[in-house]
Amino acid sequence: MAGGSYAERQTVLADLRDRLARIEAGPARKGSTLSLGPGLDGWLPKGGLVCGAVHEVMPQERTLPAAAMGFSILALARLDAAAGPILWLARAGRGRLYARGLVGLGFNPGRLILVTPSSAQDLLWAAEEALRCRGIGAVVMEVASLGLTPARRLALAAEAGGTLGLLLRETAGASSCCSRWCIGTAPGDKAGDWAPRLVVALDRCAGGPPKAPAEMQWQGPAEGFVALPRPVESLDRLARVI
Amino acid sequence: MRRLAAVWLPFWPVERQRRRDPARFPAGRPAALVAAMTGGFRLTAVDALAAAEGLAPGQLATDARALVPALVMQPGDPAADARALDDLLHWASRWSPMVARDGTDGFVLDVGGASHLFGGEKALLADIGRRLGGLGLTSRQALAGSAAAAAALARCAADHCIVAGGSAAHAAALAPLPLAALRLEPAIAAALIRLGITTIGQLAGLPRPSLDRRFGGGPTQCLDRALLRAAEAMSWVEPMPRFRTFLPFAEPLAGRAGIEAAAARLGEALSRLLGEAGQGVLKLVLQLHRVDGARPCVALSLIRPSRDPVHLQRLICPRLDGLDIGFGLDAMALVAETVAPLGAEALALGAADGASSREALAELVDRLSNRLGREALACLEPVASHRPERAERLVSLNREDRADREDRSGARAEMLCLADRGPERPLRLLGRAQPIEVVAEIPEGPPRLFRWQGASHQVVRAEGPERLAPEWWRADATMRARDYYRVETASGGRFWLYRDGLYQRRGDGEGEAPPAWYLHGFFA
Numbered sequence: 001m002a003g004g005s006y007a008e009r010q011t012v013l014a015d016l017r018d019r020l021a022r023i024e025a026g027p028a029r030k031g032s033t034l035s036l037g038p039g040l041d042g043w044l045p046k047g048g049l050v051c052g053a054v055h056e057v058m059p060q061e062r063t064l065p066a067a068a069m070g071f072s073i074l075a076l077a078r079l080d081a082a083a084g085p086i087l088w089l090a091r092a093g094r095g096r097l098y099a100r101g102l103v104g105l106g107f108n109p110g111r112l113i114l115v116t117p118s119s120a121q122d123l124l125w126a127a128e129e130a131l132r133c134r135g136i137g138a139v140v141m142e143v144a145s146l147g148l149t150p151a152r153r154l155a156l157a158a159e160a161g162g163t164l165g166l167l168l169r170e171t172a173g174a175s176s177c178c179s180r181w182c183i184g185t186a187p188g189d190k191a192g193d194w195a196p197r198l199v200v201a202l203d204r205c206a207g208g209p210p211k212a213p214a215e216m217q218w219q220g221p222a223e224g225f226v227a228l229p230r231p232v233e234s235l236d237r238l239a240r241v242i
Numbered sequence: 243m244r245r246l247a248a249v250w251l252p253f254w255p256v257e258r259q260r261r262r263d264p265a266r267f268p269a270g271r272p273a274a275l276v277a278a279m280t281g282g283f284r285l286t287a288v289d290a291l292a293a294a295e296g297l298a299p300g301q302l303a304t305d306a307r308a309l310v311p312a313l314v315m316q317p318g319d320p321a322a323d324a325r326a327l328d329d330l331l332h333w334a335s336r337w338s339p340m341v342a343r344d345g346t347d348g349f350v351l352d353v354g355g356a357s358h359l360f361g362g363e364k365a366l367l368a369d370i371g372r373r374l375g376g377l378g379l380t381s382r383q384a385l386a387g388s389a390a391a392a393a394a395l396a397r398c399a400a401d402h403c404i405v406a407g408g409s410a411a412h413a414a415a416l417a418p419l420p421l422a423a424l425r426l427e428p429a430i431a432a433a434l435i436r437l438g439i440t441t442i443g444q445l446a447g448l449p450r451p452s453l454d455r456r457f458g459g460g461p462t463q464c465l466d467r468a469l470l471r472a473a474e475a476m477s478w479v480e481p482m483p484r485f486r487t488f489l490p491f492a493e494p495l496a497g498r499a500g501i502e503a504a505a506a507r508l509g510e511a512l513s514r515l516l517g518e519a520g521q522g523v524l525k526l527v528l529q530l531h532r533v534d535g536a537r538p539c540v541a542l543s544l545i546r547p548s549r550d551p552v553h554l555q556r557l558i559c560p561r562l563d564g565l566d567i568g569f570g571l572d573a574m575a576l577v578a579e580t581v582a583p584l585g586a587e588a589l590a591l592g593a594a595d596g597a598s599s600r601e602a603l604a605e606l607v608d609r610l611s612n613r614l615g616r617e618a619l620a621c622l623e624p625v626a627s628h629r630p631e632r633a634e635r636l637v638s639l640n641r642e643d644r645a646d647r648e649d650r651s652g653a654r655a656e657m658l659c660l661a662d663r664g665p666e667r668p669l670r671l672l673g674r675a676q677p678i679e680v681v682a683e684i685p686e687g688p689p690r691l692f693r694w695q696g697a698s699h700q701v702v703r704a705e706g707p708e709r710l711a712p713e714w715w716r717a718d719a720t721m722r723a724r725d726y727y728r729v730e731t732a733s734g735g736r737f738w739l740y741r742d743g744l745y746q747r748r749g750d751g752e753g754e755a756p757p758a759w760y761l762h763g764f765f766a
Contacts, residue, residue: 066765070765074766095671095672095673095764097670098630098669100633103667109621112621113639115619117618126613134599135600194730194765218766
């Protein structure tokens with residue numbers, strides 16, 4: 001082995017990397033990654049959101065959770081329908097998803113199963129059960145805050161079931177998630193259409209560097225997120241506009 | 243051949259009240275229940291001691307008091323008696339699942355094929371008598387080939403009378419009984435007695451055509467049913483379950499582990515039964531027979547038919563928490579109330595991945611809905627209404643009727659088509675629109691600035707209005723016309739606002755509240 005040529009060593013290394021990745025990812029049943037579109041796939045080491053892991057999505061502004069929710073819905077609109085329905089674990093008394101609005105974003109509301117547990121404890125139990133289930137495509141959890149132990153349990157459950165988990169949380173905290181996204185809203189063109197336009201930041205990502213906020217335009221479920229040419233230097237500038 | 247056991251509780255109303263509240267009925271004193279009737283208070287029920295003193299229902303309370311000065315009289319409660327009898331019928335399902343009410347003071351059990359479980363018919367009747375005695379209830383039992391014969395024998399023949407054989411044997415057994423045992427209509431019975439017909443044997447000896455001509459079909463029908471010459475219709479308290487497993491215990495069972503193990507055994511037996519019939523269960527009831535006679539139930543519903551004993555066990559176990567089992571259980575039964583065909587291929591190992599993941603999903607939905615409640619799981623369903631908060635609703639996933647589910651997916655497809663053409667709707671709708679303060683350039687125009695939750699938002703661009711008129715065809719049409727605007731603020735937040743009510747010309751709509759602004763939803 002030591003005397004092998006450069007090309008041979010590269011083959012062996014590639015093979016080892018592949019095997020390690022398979023061990024880490026566990027059995028990939030539902031497709032191993034979820035592509036988000038050309039604008040965001042380059043940010044992620046695997047070229048998409050890793051299935052079989054939990055990802056956090058946080059709103060930039062606490063009072064405007066719709067952007068983070070919209071980002072999750074748009075990402076899930078790109079999930080293959082054959083993977084199974086999407087379980088949405090909602091917190092009670094916080095408004096509800098509106099099917100006609102979902103259709104407008106290119107998401108089929110028929111794929112959603114809405115679950116409203118009465119307590120945070122029940123929500124975590126249901127999330128763990130659902131993440132372990134092979135018949136579920138993705139699980140979205142709305143939580144106010146989450147300790148490290150529950151987060152770790154959810155991650156293990158997602159790994160066991162090969163299910164994509166999205167954690168919608170209001171505030172940052174201890175986390176053992178695969179990636180954490182911070183989503184804000186961006187003003188659209190005055191004359192332009194109303195297609196969703198988001199400021200997306202990747203705060204942390206396992207196996208890759210974090211990314212600064214950038215404006216992303218949604219181009220429909222087929223294409224996904226496309227980066228806008230105008231980069232955002234800082235969110236402070238936006239804050240001054242307000 | 244049918245075998246029916248009739249149980250008569252001659253002193254049921256008094257003994258029920260005594261069991262409930264012993265302090266009101268001192269021991270050793272005859273007791274009776276009274277109610278206000280024509281001519282004053284009359285006895286409605288008596289106990290064994292009072293009956294031995296010669297008292298009977300229908301007697302005037304004052305006469306009874308004069309005859310038996312020690313008599314304890316309490317008000318009767320027929321409605322509570324009937325309710326308690328219903329509970330007793332459920333409890334009696336320990337002997338046979340087919341239990342029917344018989345009058346206001348007895349019940350009938352179909353014990354064909356069940357009596358050997360209790361050591362034969364004689365032992366079964368003895369067991370019924372002993373257990374009812376344990377509850378403080380006097381009872382008389384009889385067993386015959388028809389409910390009418392058994393009931394007549396229980397009321398009027400020697401205790402524990404068992405009649406086997408066909409019509410002739412029944413005729414012989416019933417012949418000496420008084421006519422009252424047949425429970426004919428009171429007017430007909432009185433007329434027959436006036437004619438000197440006092441026993442069932444005498445009635446059976448009359449020529450049928452003249453009996454029919456004089457009294458209508460009633461007496462001959464009663465007689466035919468009692469003597470197995472005509473079929474009798476029974477109304478069982480619970481429809482006879484096709485799939486039921488039952489497990490009696492030698493000793494009362496109180497431990498959680500024991501109950502779980504028993505539930506597992508019942509589940510396996512039920513799964514075998516269902517497997518033989520090619521069925522899967524959709525609704526499952528676990529009945530727990532407590533030693534004190536109560537029978538709590540655990541009802542479970544499944545979204546897809548299943549007969550996997552492991553899955554059934556996983557559904558049952560969490561529901562045993564917080565169940566009151568009193569001093570223990572002496573029997574448990576597992577009943578498949580609703581079943582649906584389930585082919586063998588659906589259970590085969592190594593099935594296609596799609597099938598097994600559907601199975602996994604159905605099991606997950608069952609587990610979630612059984613712990614969180616049926617209402618907690620829902621999907622969105624469109625409603626024919628243009629009022630946004632009414633245009634769709636949450637429907638429970640667990641609907642038994644499958645045809646309805648098919649309809650719904652059709653309705654969803656229709657909704658998709660509609661939304662493709664219709665105006666944009668928000669991603670998230672607030673359950674109750676929140677009032678906001680708005681500054682607009684012109685009253686009828688879009689807002690320039692609005693205040694919500696203490697922060698002011700400057701509107702950069704707006705789209706609208708989309709005017710939604712009230713649905714005048716609804717009786718509760720309190721809604722005013724609304725003008726909806728989709729607005730974007732300087733920071734990029736997108737909101738759905740509406741103005742409730744229109745600005746009126748002077749003179750129109752006087753007295754109406756001025757228009758108000760609300761926030762109704764958020765766009766992505």
